[in-house]
Amino acid sequence: MSIFVTGVGVALPGADTAAALAAAVSPVGSVDPAAVLGKKGLRYKDRATQLGLVAGLRVLTDAGLWRDGVLNVDGNRVAVLVSSNLGNVDTACRVARTIADEGTRGLSPMDTPNASSNIIASEVAIRFGLHGPNLMVCNGPGSGLDALRWGAALLRSGRADQAVVIGVEPDNEIVRELVGGPVADGGAALVLERSEAAEARGATVHAEIGGHVRVAGPAAGYERLAAGEPAPLTGWFASGAAAEVLPAELPGHDLSAIWGELSGALGLVQAAAAIGGFAAGARGPVCLVAGSDDDDGSAALVLRPPAPAAPRPAAV
Amino acid sequence: MSDSLSDAMRDDAASRVVLTGFGVFSSIGVGADEFAEGLRAGRSGAKPITLFDTEGFAHANGCEITGAEPERWIHNLPVETLGRATTFSVAAARMAVEAAGVDLEELRAQRGMISIGTTDGESYDLDQLVGTEVASGPAAMDPTVARRVSPNRLSIAAAQELGLSNVDAVTIATACSAGNYAIGQGFDAIRSGAVDYALCGGADAMCRKTFTGFYRLGTIAPDVCRPFDSERKGILTGEGAGVLMLESLASAQARGARIYAEVLGYGMNCDAYHQVAPNQASVARCMEIALENAGVKESEVDLISAHGTGTKANDVTESRAIHDVFGDTPPRTVSLKSMLGHTMGAASALAAIACALSAYHGFIPPTINHRETDPECEIDCVPNESVEADLRIVQNNGLAFGGNNAIVILGKYQDGER
Numbered sequence: 001m002s003i004f005v006t007g008v009g010v011a012l013p014g015a016d017t018a019a020a021l022a023a024a025v026s027p028v029g030s031v032d033p034a035a036v037l038g039k040k041g042l043r044y045k046d047r048a049t050q051l052g053l054v055a056g057l058r059v060l061t062d063a064g065l066w067r068d069g070v071l072n073v074d075g076n077r078v079a080v081l082v083s084s085n086l087g088n089v090d091t092a093c094r095v096a097r098t099i100a101d102e103g104t105r106g107l108s109p110m111d112t113p114n115a116s117s118n119i120i121a122s123e124v125a126i127r128f129g130l131h132g133p134n135l136m137v138c139n140g141p142g143s144g145l146d147a148l149r150w151g152a153a154l155l156r157s158g159r160a161d162q163a164v165v166i167g168v169e170p171d172n173e174i175v176r177e178l179v180g181g182p183v184a185d186g187g188a189a190l191v192l193e194r195s196e197a198a199e200a201r202g203a204t205v206h207a208e209i210g211g212h213v214r215v216a217g218p219a220a221g222y223e224r225l226a227a228g229e230p231a232p233l234t235g236w237f238a239s240g241a242a243a244e245v246l247p248a249e250l251p252g253h254d255l256s257a258i259w260g261e262l263s264g265a266l267g268l269v270q271a272a273a274a275i276g277g278f279a280a281g282a283r284g285p286v287c288l289v290a291g292s293d294d295d296d297g298s299a300a301l302v303l304r305p306p307a308p309a310a311p312r313p314a315a316v
Numbered sequence: 317m318s319d320s321l322s323d324a325m326r327d328d329a330a331s332r333v334v335l336t337g338f339g340v341f342s343s344i345g346v347g348a349d350e351f352a353e354g355l356r357a358g359r360s361g362a363k364p365i366t367l368f369d370t371e372g373f374a375h376a377n378g379c380e381i382t383g384a385e386p387e388r389w390i391h392n393l394p395v396e397t398l399g400r401a402t403t404f405s406v407a408a409a410r411m412a413v414e415a416a417g418v419d420l421e422e423l424r425a426q427r428g429m430i431s432i433g434t435t436d437g438e439s440y441d442l443d444q445l446v447g448t449e450v451a452s453g454p455a456a457m458d459p460t461v462a463r464r465v466s467p468n469r470l471s472i473a474a475a476q477e478l479g480l481s482n483v484d485a486v487t488i489a490t491a492c493s494a495g496n497y498a499i500g501q502g503f504d505a506i507r508s509g510a511v512d513y514a515l516c517g518g519a520d521a522m523c524r525k526t527f528t529g530f531y532r533l534g535t536i537a538p539d540v541c542r543p544f545d546s547e548r549k550g551i552l553t554g555e556g557a558g559v560l561m562l563e564s565l566a567s568a569q570a571r572g573a574r575i576y577a578e579v580l581g582y583g584m585n586c587d588a589y590h591q592v593a594p595n596q597a598s599v600a601r602c603m604e605i606a607l608e609n610a611g612v613k614e615s616e617v618d619l620i621s622a623h624g625t626g627t628k629a630n631d632v633t634e635s636r637a638i639h640d641v642f643g644d645t646p647p648r649t650v651s652l653k654s655m656l657g658h659t660m661g662a663a664s665a666l667a668a669i670a671c672a673l674s675a676y677h678g679f680i681p682p683t684i685n686h687r688e689t690d691p692e693c694e695i696d697c698v699p700n701e702s703v704e705a706d707l708r709i710v711q712n713n714g715l716a717f718g719g720n721n722a723i724v725i726l727g728k729y730q731d732g733e734r
Contacts, residue, residue, distance in 0.1 A: 062677035112529035122718025
C-alpha cells in the first residue's frame with residue numbers, strides 16, 4: 001500500500017499555490033482570510049484558526065474533495081491533523097492578561113474554547129464537516145512532519161480514507177517575543193490518501209510519501225532515510241542548524257530563510273514547496289528534515305515525485 | 317527501514333497489546349496501588365484550591381495534588397527546568413517503567429514511543445509569566461520558566477529523564493480526550509510492529525486560566541462534582557498524570573510481566589459540530605467505531621467509564637448516546653471525575669488506568685457525591701459505594717472540546733484468552 005499526496009494547499013503571504021511557493025523569494029503582503037473564506041463566522045476565531053481554515057479550503061479544493069461548498073466524500077472517513085506550536089498562544093496569554101488586569105469578569109466565555117490548543121483542528125472539522133479522527137500536534141520543530149507521519153499511519157491502519165494535514169503559525173507580538181523574531185504568518189496543507197482510494201476516485205497524484213523517521217538529530221535521520229530509499233535522494237529541505245549537517249553537494253532549501261520562523265508549519269510548507277518543484281519538473285525523491293541538534297528531536301520524511309503517467313492503451 | 321505501519325495487522329501474540337505498568341499522580345492517590353485503594357474507597361480529591369490566588373471567585377474548590385513529591389521519581393533532570401505538568405508526566409513515566417519491572421537498559425535497546433496528551437500544557441507557568449509581565453514588565457520574566465512552557469516537553473523530557481533516545485516522542489493536544497488518543501497511537505504503533513513498547517498517557521496541571529474559563533462558562537461546581545445527579549452543578553478542575561506501559565503480549569510473556577489488562581481496540585472521531593456542546597449521534601458513532609475496532613459486541617461490555625464531567629450538557633448527551641448504542645439496559649456507567657475532578661489531558665489516561673485496575677482487581681469504582689440520578693440520564697452510575705464485579709470488557713470514554721472523541725476498549729487478561 002502506498003500513501004499518495006492528492007491535494008496541496010498554500011496560505012502564505014504572496015503565495016497561494018505550490019507553484020508560487022516553490023518560486024517565491026520573499027513574503028509579499030499578508031494572507032486575508034476574509035477574502036478567501038468570506039467574513040461570516042470569522043469574528044471570534046484567532047489568527048491561527050483563520051489561517052488553518054484558508055489552508056484547509058485550498059487543500060480540499062485542490063484535492064477535488066470540496067466543490068461548490070460541498071464535501072463529496074464521506075466526512076466520517078476524513079481525518080484532520082493540524083500542526084501548530086504557537087497556534088493560540090496569543091489567546092492563552094491574552095486571557096491570562098485579562099484576568100490579571102481586569103479580574104475574571106473581564107473574560108469572555110467565547111475565549112474558553114479558543115484557549116484550548118486543539119481549536120484549529122476542530123474548527124476545520126466543523127467548517128468542512130470532517131468527522132474522522134481529529135487532532136492537533138504541538139510537537140516542536142518536527143511537528144509538521146510528525147503530523148504527516150501520523151496521517152499516513154491513520155490511513156495505513158484503516159482509520160480514515162483521507163487525511164487532511166495542515167501546518168500553520170500566526171505572526172503577532174506574543175509569538176515574536178517567544179521565538180525572538182518574525183513568524184511566517186501562514187502555512188500549508190496536504191491531503192494524504194491510500195493509493196487504491198486515490199486511484200478509485202481518479203485523484204491527481206502530486207507526490208508519494210516515502211520513508212520517515214523521528215530521531216535525535218537531523219544527520220542521523222537523513223542517513224537512515226537515504227539508506228532505505230530505492231532511488232538516490234536528489235535534494236533536501238531543512239532550516240537553520242539542521243541544514244548545516246546535511247550533504248552540501250545536493251541542492252538544499254531553507255524555507256525559514258524566506259518566510260521567517262515556520263515552526264509547526266515547517267514540514268507542511270517544505271512538502272508543498274517540494275511538490276511545487278515536482279510540478280515544475282524536478283525528478284527524484286527529496287528529504288524533508290525538521291529539527292536540529294539544538295532542538296529536542298528531529299523528524300525526517302522522504303517525498304517522492306509522482307510516477308510518470310503510464311502510456312494509455314489506445315482505444316479499441 | 318521506514319517506521320511506517322505495516323500493511324497487514326497481525327493477530328497473534330506479537331500484535332496483541334497489553335498494559336504492564338502504570339504511573340499515577342492523582343488527587344486521590346499516587347501509584348497504581350494507592351490509586352486503586354482510592355478508587356475502591358470512593359475517595360474525594362476535592363478541597364479549596366491553594367495553587368493560585370482565588371480571590372474574587374465565589375467558590376473555588378478543585379482537585380489539587382498536594383504532598384505527592386513527584387521529584388522523588390526524577391533522578392536525572394534538574395526539577396526547576398520542568399513545569400508542573402511536565403514534572404507529573406516525567407515522574408509518572410519513570411513510575412510506569414519501574415512498575416512494569418522492565419530493565420531500563422533493555423528498554424534503551426528497543427524502539428519505543430512516548431506519547432503524552434494534554435489540554436493546557438504548561439499553562440500554569442504561562443499564568444505566572446504573564447502575571448510577572450503585567451506586574452513588572454517582560455524583562456522580569458524568569459528565563460528558566462519561559463524555557464519550560466513548550467508542550468512538547470511533556471513527552472521529550474520523559475525521554476531525556478529515562479535516557480531513551482530511540483523513541484518517537486510526541487505530545488498530543490486533543491484536550492480532554494488526549495490520553496485516549498495517546499493510548500490509541502501507541503496501540504497502532506505496537507500492533508504494526510513500528511515500535512516495541514509505548515509509554516502513553518496524559519498530564520495537566522491546574523491553572524487559573526482554565527479554572528476561570530470554566531468558571532465564566534458557568535460550569536464550575538460550587539462544592540463537589542456530582543455526575544449524573546439531578547442537582548449536578550458542573551466540574552471541579554483537577555490535575556495529575558497517568559502513564560501506561562504498553563507492549564506486545566509476546567514481549568510481556570517473554571519477560572514474565574504482570575499483565576493488568578489488554579487493549580482490545582479504540583475509536584476516534586470528531587463531532588465537527590460545536591466547540592463546547594457535545595453531539596449525541598457523533599458520540600454514539602465513536603463508541604461503535606471503538607467496539608468494532610476491538611471486535612467486541614455491545615452486550616459484552618461490562619462497564620463504561622464515562623467522560624462524565626458533571627455538567628448539564630455532557631451527562632445527558634453522553635448517557636443518551638450510551639442508550640443509542642447499548643439499548644435500554646446499558647452496562648453500569650461510572651464517572652471517575654466525581655473523585656478526581658476533571659484532570660483535563662490526564663483524564664482519559666487516568667480513567668484507562670482505573671478501568672484496567674478495576675478489571676484486574678475485580679471491582680467497580682463508584683460515582684461519589686451522588687444523591688439522586690437525573691431521570692434524563694437513566695443509567696446505573698454505581699452511586700457512592702464501589703461494588704465487587706468480574707469485569708471482562710471495559711469501555712473508557714473520552715470526549716473533548718472541539719468534539720474530539722476517543723474511546724478505548726480494554727479486556728481483562730486471563731491466561732492467554734480474551
